[in-house]
Amino acid sequence: MRFHSIHTHQRRFLSIAAVVLLVPLLISLLLVPVACTRVPAAAPPPLTLQAIPDADFNRLFTRFGNGWTGGDGTLSIGLPDGRTLWLFGDTFLGHVRADGSRPYDSPLIRNCLVIQDGENLVSRYGGTSRDPVAFLVPEDPDAWYWPGDGMVSGNRLWVFFHRFRQVTPGMWGWAWDGTVIATLSLPDLALERVTAVTDDHGVAYGAALLEMDSWVYVFGTEQRGAIKHLHVARAPRNDLEGAWDFWTGQGWSADAGTSRAILDGVSSQFGAIGLKNGVGLVTMDERQPFSDRIVTYFADTPTGPWRGPIEFYQAPEADAAVVAYNPFVHPQFTTRNGHLISYNINQVHDPDTLYDDAGLYRPRFIRIDLNRLAVQVGEQDP
Numbered sequence: 430m431r432f433h434s435i436h437t438h439q440r441r442f443l444s445i446a447a448v449v450l451l452v453p454l455l456i457s458l459l460l461v462p463v464a465c466t467r468v469p470a471a472a473p474p475p476l477t478l479q480a481i482p483d484a485d486f487n488r489l490f491t492r493f494g495n496g497w498t499g500g501d502g503t504l505s506i507g508l509p510d511g512r513t514l515w516l517f518g519d520t521f522l523g524h525v526r527a528d529g530s531r532p533y534d535s536p537l538i539r540n541c542l543v544i545q546d547g548e549n550l551v552s553r554y555g556g557t558s559r560d561p562v563a564f565l566v567p568e569d570p571d572a573w574y575w576p577g578d579g580m581v582s583g584n585r586l587w588v589f590f591h592r593f594r595q596v597t598p599g600m601w602g603w604a605w606d607g608t609v610i611a612t613l614s615l616p617d618l619a620l621e622r623v624t625a626v627t628d629d630h631g632v633a634y635g636a637a638l639l640e641m642d643s644w645v646y647v648f649g650t651e652q653r654g655a656i657k658h659l660h661v662a663r664a665p666r667n668d669l670e671g672a673w674d675f676w677t678g679q680g681w682s683a684d685a686g687t688s689r690a691i692l693d694g695v696s697s698q699f700g701a702i703g704l705k706n707g708v709g710l711v712t713m714d715e716r717q718p719f720s721d722r723i724v725t726y727f728a729d730t731p732t733g734p735w736r737g738p739i740e741f742y743q744a745p746e747a748d749a750a751v752v753a754y755n756p757f758v759h760p761q762f763t764t765r766n767g768h769l770i771s772y773n774i775n776q777v778h779d780p781d782t783l784y785d786d787a788g789l790y791r792p793r794f795i796r797i798d799l800n801r802l803a804v805q806v807g808e809q810d811p
Contacts, residue, residue, distance in 0.1 A: 478741065478797065478801055478805055479741055479797070480741050480742040480770065481795060481796055481797070482796075483794040487793060490794070491791060492791075493527075494523070494524035494525065495524075495552075496543070497520055497521070497541055497543050497552045498521045498522065498523065498531070499520070499531075499783075499790040500517035500518060500520035500790065500792075501517065501519055501775060502519075502698070502773070503755070503772075503773055504577070504579070505757070505759045505761070506578075506579045506580065506581065507581075507760070507761030508586075508615065508616070509581060510616055512544055512545060512546045512616075513544075513545040513759075513761060513762075514542060514543075514544055514545075514586070514618065515544075515545060515550075516540070516542060516576035516579065517540065517541045517576070518539065518540055518575040518576060519537060519539060519575075520537065520540065520541035520554070521783075522535065522536040522537075522538065522552070522554070522558075522561055529787050529788060530786065531783070531784045531785075531787055535784065538554055538562060538563045539563040539574060539575065540554075540565055540573075541553070541563065541564055542554070542618065544618070553618065565590055565623070567592055571594055571595070572592050572593065573593055574590040574593075574609070575590065575591050575593060576588060576589070576590055576591075577590060577591055577608070577633075577635035577636050577637075578635055578636065578638040579638070580638050580645060581615070583667070584614065585613065585615060585621070586612070586613040586614075587610050587611070587612055587613075587669050589608060589609070589610055589626070589634070589638075590608070590609050590635075591605055591607075591608050591633055591635065593605055593606055594606050600780055605633050605652070607625070608625075608628055608633055608635055609623050609624060610624045610626060610669065624670050627673070627685050628685075630686050632649040632650065632651045632685075633649050633650050634647050634662060635647060635648075635649060636648050636649055636697065637698070637699055637701040637757075639702070639703060639708065641708075641731065643665065643666055644663045644664070644666060645663065645669060646661055646662070646663050646701070646731040647661065647662045647663065647664065648661050648699075648701055649661070649662070650695060650697060651690060656693055656694055656715070656716070657693075657694070657697065657715060658693050658695070659690060659691050659693070659710075660676070660688045660690055660691065661691060661731055661732060662675045662685075663676075663681065676691065676732050691733045691734075691735070692710070692726065692735050693716065694714065694715045694717075694738075695710075695712045695713075695715055696712045696715050696755050696756065697755055698755035698757060699711060699712035699755070699756060700756060700757040700759075701731070701758070702758045702768065702799065704727075704799055704800050704803055705800050705803075706803065707728055707729045708728050708730065708731050709725050709726070709727055709758075709799045709803065710726040710727075710735065710737075711725050711756050711757070711758050711770055712726070712756060713753070713754055713755070713756060713772075714738050714740065719752050721743055721744045721753050722740050722742070722743050722744075723741060723742040723744065723770070723772060724739055725737060725738065725741060725802065726738055727803050727806065736806070737806075739802065741797055741802060742795055744772060744793070746793070747774070750776060750778060751774055751775070751776060751777060751789065752775055752776075753772050753773070753793075755772065755773050756771065756772040757770065758770050764796075766796055767796040767797045767799070768796065768797060768799050769795075770794070770797065771792045771793065771794050771795075772793055772795075773793075774789060774790070774791075774792075775789065775790060776789050
């Protein structure tokens with residue numbers, strides 16, 4: 430190798446030459462004025478605004494009998510007459526003992542409506558109290574529906590329902606199999622019809638809705654491996670059952686197959702809400718599955734780009750045995766104390782625990798002012 434063939438006196442000469450050249454360079458660097466030195470910018474201060482539990486709603490949904498006593502999903506729609514329709518997925522009926530346990534013969538149905546009028550809650554489902562069935566049942570006996578979001582239009586209510594079926598053994602071995610829109614009449618909430626939703630591109634639309642201007646934006650999720658990716662479509666406010674446009678990443682298209690994801694790592698269910706300056710999206714931080722962190726993203730428009738995630742709550746119930754999931758925003762209950770947000774908790778491994786401890790299958794409610802949080806985040810942006 431040529432480097433090793435250099436003689437000793439040649440190496441000594443090169444070392445002296447290097448010193449002669451480096452000394453002036455070091456002196457010139459030391460003489461550079463201090464004012465020209467770049468000081469790293471200070472890290473932004475941590476967010477001070479955090480969510481707090483809402484005692485009133487946590488107490489309201491601690492039920493011991495006469496209908497719904499526990500469930501997940503926990504979506505809601507404000508009705509024109511001031512009532513609220515709550516939408517639940519898997520639902521326990523029957524009663525809860527004083528010690529917080531359930532009888533092992535407590536009925537469990539796949540979906541249920543709960544109508545809130547003040548502090549009065551009335552459950553709505555099919556069948557009878559002795560032999561109840563879900564409010565909405567698919568024709569296929571091996572499938573079931575879990576609810577998505579919904580909206581009011583005139584004297585009707587549109588509610589998305591996602592169809593699922595068991596594909597592998599075990600508590601979590603189910604998969605999405607399609608979506609429908611159920612049309613209910615108001616004010617009696619009688620089921621009028623069920624309409625299939627286009628599911629091209631494998632996107633489960635209807636996880637959350639956002640009404641802005643003359644449009645309703647329909648958010649959906651696409652499952653790739655363990656991560657869910659957010660898509661968005663839009664429809665005229667008065668024609669949710671009609672033709673949709675789909676966001677391609679560059680613009681809107683009538684072709685559902687051109688839809689492209691606008692955000693990665695969202696929950697199966699989440700909440701979208703219009704804010705004073707843009708849009709907020711509330712979700713579990715599902716960039717890693719079974720996260721216990723509730724976060725928000727902000728954007729100027731429903732198509733993004735999204736800023737975040739901004740963590741504002743960590744579910745204290747979650748641990749190695751209990752999972753927190755699927756937060757949702759309930760804008761009809763917004764007060765000067767902030768926006769009402771729910772999330773669900775469930776036993777990860779042992780479904781029998783849901784009978785031993787009814788509290789493991791009831792929603793939790795928190796509050797935070799998302800407008801103030803958006804301002805605080807904006808003040809910290811570089």
